[in-house]
Amino acid sequence: LAKTTQPISMDSYEGQEVNITCSHNNIATNDYITWYQQFPSQGPRFIIQGYKTKVTNEVASLFIPADRKSSTLSLPRVSLSDTAVYYCLGYSGAGSYQLTFGKGTKLSVIP
Amino acid sequence: SAVISQKPSRDICQRGTSLTIQCQVDSQVTMMFWYRQQPGQSLTLIATANQGSEATYESGFVIDKFPISRPNLTFSTLTVSNMSPEDSSIYLCSVVRGSSGHEQFFGPGTRLTVL
Numbered sequence: 001l002a003k004t005t006q007p008i009s010m011d012s013y014e015g016q017e018v019n020i021t022c023s024h025n026n027i028a029t030n031d032y033i034t035w036y037q038q039f040p041s042q043g044p045r046f047i048i049q050g051y052k053t054k055v056t057n058e059v060a061s062l063f064i065p066a067d068r069k070s071s072t073l074s075l076p077r078v079s080l081s082d083t084a085v086y087y088c089l090g091y092s093g094a095g096s097y098q099l100t101f102g103k104g105t106k107l108s109v110i111p
Numbered sequence: 112s113a114v115i116s117q118k119p120s121r122d123i124c125q126r127g128t129s130l131t132i133q134c135q136v137d138s139q140v141t142m143m144f145w146y147r148q149q150p151g152q153s154l155t156l157i158a159t160a161n162q163g164s165e166a167t168y169e170s171g172f173v174i175d176k177f178p179i180s181r182p183n184l185t186f187s188t189l190t191v192s193n194m195s196p197e198d199s200s201i202y203l204c205s206v207v208r209g210s211s212g213h214e215q216f217f218g219p220g221t222r223l224t225v226l
Binding site: 045 | 115152153155203205215217219220222
């Protein structure tokens with residue numbers, strides 16, 4: 001999962017669902033997909049991770065199709081506080097981390 | 112989760128000097144990572160620091176410029192040596208925790224400005 005591609009920016013109105021897609025064409029069999037959120041002047045914060053199909057937690061959902069060449073982070077009913085940069089990142093098995101952050105997607109939530 | 116602190120939180124330094132950044136974790140971890148984030152940019156991994164062994168540097172980063180120490184399982188330092196204005200960045204440390212081993216936790220970062 002050395003290289004990921006995401007949209008540079010997205011705008012959304014409050015209350016809408018936002019979907020951010022990350023392309024990772026050269027994903028390896030052992031790679032997990034993880035997503036991070038970063039606010040200005042803070043370190044990134046882990047949001048969600050998955051390997052295939054769908055994963056949901058209290059913050060977001062992550063959809064990974066069968067070919068695993070992309071993943072989509074879904075944020076339900078965004079609020080102004082969701083304005084941040086979102087990164088997808090891949091991990092191989094424990095002890096073998098590929099820690100290449102892509103450029104990230106700057107999400108701007110509009111009132 | 113993991114609680115990570117960094118010191119200093121920010122500093123302004125003169126060209127040619129060195130700054131050592133400290134990273135403290137609230138529990139023992141095997142691997143610690145150091146990143147650089149230039150203004151408005153994504154994160155770039157500098158090196159991976161394992162306790163008891165030499166740090167592993169990524170392409171474009173060398174030990175002479177960014178020496179790293181890892182004296183125990185809860186602490187690490189990154190030194191930015193012979194600084195130039197191009198070294199002005201935010202420097203972050205992180206660790207991997209979580210039941211799956213895939214969750215990375217970051218410190219708050221050190222904002223460095225080199226004049």
